[in-house]
Structure formats: C-alpha cells, structure tokens
Amino acid sequence: MVVNPSAPNGSPDSGHATSLAYSTIRDQILSGELPGGHRLREDDLAAMIGVSRTPIREALRSLAAEGLVTHERNRGFQVESWTLKDLEEVYGLRSLLEPYATALAATSGLLDIDALAAIADAMDEAISQPKLDVEVITELNNRFHDAIMEASGNQRLRLLVISVAQVPIVRRTFSQYTPADLKRSLAQHQELVESLRSGDPVWAEAVMRAHMRLGWISTQRRFHGAQLTLMSDSADVEQ
C-alpha cells in the first residue's frame, strides 16, 4: 500500500505510536479498506496497530479535525461517508483554489518547470503501458498537482487544497476515467506545463480551470454509474 502521499498540516510527527496510528488509519480510510460509515472501535485499532488506546485516540482526533472521521460523545469515531453533494462541494472549491494557485505559480518564480514536465511525461509514459497501474498514475497525479500548489508560494493554500482534495476522490479517480477522458486529462497536464513555462498567469489559470471541470464531469459520470464503490458497502457498515 502507498503510504501517505501528502499528509496535511496537523500530521503527527508526534510519538512513534501516535504517528504510526495516524498514518495507518488514514491510509486505510483513503484506500477504502475502512469504508465510509465504519465504526472505529479504539480497542480494535489498538490491537491491529499494536499500541495502546491513548495514541489511537490522539490520531483519531487529528483525523476528525481534518474531516476524515467524525466523533460523537460517548459513541466514538466513525469513518465519514461521502455523498454526491460532498463531491460537488469539493469540486467547487478545487475549481476555485487550484486555478488561483496556478496563476500564482506562473509568476512566483518558485516553480521547477523541468521537474513538473518530467512528472507529466512520466504520466504519459504510464498510460501508454498495456496494463495501467492506477496506483502509479494516481501518485504521479498527486505529485503534479502538489508541485504547482507548492509553487504558488502560499503554504496555507496548499494545505487547504490537500485537505479538500483528499476526500476519497483522488485516490480512486483514475480507475474510473474513461480512456478518452484520461488522455484529455494528460493533455491538459502538458498544456499546464507549457502555460506555466510561458509565465502567463491568465493562460495557466484557464487551463487549470478546464482541468478541474473535466475532473468534475468524469466524477459525476462515475458516481452515477457505480455509486456503490464510493459509498460504504452496506454489508460492512456498522459491523
């Protein structure tokens, strides 16, 4: 399993145990092993990870603040589950934040454009393989976007995008893109590289906005087609 491609702000570098619990639980949520609605019993998690309940509780509290789990008094934590409305909110926000960040990145002087181009090329390479490796493609995609967010020079903006975009979407998106949409998406990446290389913030921002829009369209298709893959499998819910 891929570990923690980009952990948000509050990331516990804390104690060994807390940090381990945080990463493990977060990974399992993002990968879908812990489905939405699943109740998180502290004893179970403690036994699974091999630490006591204390670090488990601290990890869960961080995850709650990030919105990945919810907490109710005397009833413990459970994995947040997402509806179409949530996805709509998320894409609305990404469509606002990422183009803005891209415009900033175009003129900040912080962007390593060759590194970005390399990531885009690696993605092209990855989808030309006969058998698509979704993990790899997703990871490259995350790195591509994060490189731009980072080059915006606005650290807080980058963290917001990460926390918004980690809604299970990202990890699963590319497995559901149609081949045509996937190609288009990668073409947009190449155009993002070019626009950023030119240093024109207006162009770069516009391309990113289109890129976000395509993502939203694809996501909607996916959601209507196979809603169950996103929602929790009802059999697993509430044990």
Place this chain on the structure above:
Amino acid sequence: MVVNPSAPNGSPDSGHATSLAYSTIRDQILSGELPGGHRLREDDLAAMIGVSRTPIREALRSLAAEGLVTHERNRGFQVESWTLKDLEEVYGLRSLLEPYATALAATSGLLDIDALAAIADAMDEAISQPKLDVEVITELNNRFHDAIMEASGNQRLRLLVISVAQVPIVRRTFSQYTPADLKRSLAQHQELVESLRSGDPVWAEAVMRAHMRLGWISTQRRFHGAQLTLMSDSADVEQ
C-alpha cells in the same frame, strides 16, 4: 470572555473535559492571552483548567490540526505565531472564498435576508455609541459573515473560511480600523444586504470582494503601525 463564537469542524463535543480544555485554550489563543510562540506545558494547562493531561493533549491535537498550535515530538506544543506573510496568505484566500460564497448565497434561497439586515443594523447602532464596544462589534461582524457563508449552501466552504479567518486577525481587527474605514466597512455591509436582497450574484460577489480588499488595506496599515500587538510580546515568549 467571549466563548467560542464559531468553532470549526473537529470541535470536540467530546467528553466534558476535552471539550472544556479545547474551548478554553482556543479562546485564550484567539484573545491573545496566550501569545504566539508561547510554549504550552501540559501540566500547567491541566492545573489551570482543572482536568488531567489526557483531555489537554486531545484538545491540543485538535488545535494543531486547525493550525492554531504546532507540535514537535518530545517538545510539546506551542502557540503558532503569525507574520505579515501569513496575513497576506489569509487575505488572499478570504478574497477568493468569501466572494464566491457570497455569489452562491445570492441565489441559494437559503439566506434569511431580514436576519442579515438586522445584524448590519445592529452594527450601525453599535458604532454610533459614544464608546465603542469592540467585543460586540467583532461578534456581530463574525455573525454577519458567517450567516452569508452558511447561506452559500456549501458547508465545507464555510468551515474553510472559519479556519482561515480565525487567524487572530478577526478578533482584533476592529480595534484598529480607522474611524473612516470602519464607517466604510459598515456601509459595505449594508450594500451586501442590498445586493443579496436583489439576488444578483455578480453584484454581491463584487461588493464582498471590495469588502475583503478594504480589510486587507486596513490590516496592512495596522500591521505596519503597531506590529507588536499582533506578534507575541517578546517578554512572554518561551517564558
């Protein structure tokens, strides 16, 4: 002291003790009693609040995820301190998010326009008093903005704005507005009410953008004038 005008997402409704610790510490940070850079010793906080270290640690972890405090392994927590660059980032984000939310609110049908107008009028009333009550004005201002964010219909957006805007600015802003700026700000509130009443998203969004810009200008003035009020008092730092 004002308690928790608007607590973000992860707000521990948790145990009595954890919740109490969270609110207390958060209030003291936002009000400036705990200055930026101040080291937060768990025992001290536990003694002050009258609970054990466990709920203190959980509260601190939530606050860390929200960015109000930082954490370093085996060195504990300390209050985040803000620079002009942080304020610039925050205003950049608010200038993006709040106008967007305002445009949404203009057409969502969720806005109680009369209630909003009442808040704006109450603010007008409050500044016509001979002696300005900054606490009251700030509280009304928070409620005004939050009402619009809520009416955007995008819950996640509202939470982002809260978490971004809670950077000590808001609580202290109105004490430093020049009388002219303060009047202008309240006039903008009235115009926001009118634009929202008309249901024109373009107008409403534009007014909010101007409003944000004025806030930024005022903040810059304040910062250059009296930098020390925002930064931690060096005498108190690191005890």
Place this chain on the structure above:
DNA sequence: CTGACAGATTTTGTATACGAAAGAGCGTGA
C-alpha cells in the same frame, strides 16, 4: 572567564486502570 560534560529535574509519550455512559440481551407482564 568560557565551554563542556554529568547528573538531576522537568516534561513529554504511552500504557493501564477505573468509573460512567450506551447498547444488547433477556425476562416479565399486559
């Protein structure tokens, strides 16, 4: 006088213990 080392002290990290609340199961009575 300065700097560095060693021991003592403080502070954090984690485990464990205990009380309290919620939930499940069972029996009784209508």
Place this chain on the structure above:
DNA sequence: TCACGCTCTTTCGTATACAAAATCTGTCAG
C-alpha cells in the same frame, strides 16, 4: 405477541503511573 424495563456487557472518557526524551544546573577543566 409485543412492549417495557432490568441487568449485563461493551465501549468510551479520564485519571494516573511509569518510561523515555529533553532540558536545566552546577561543576570542573582549559
């Protein structure tokens, strides 16, 4: 048969205890 209430079990919330890391202090060598 169904509903109600009681007990028993599970799970959470908090306090406390102990271990590990960091920090402080005082002393001694240079």
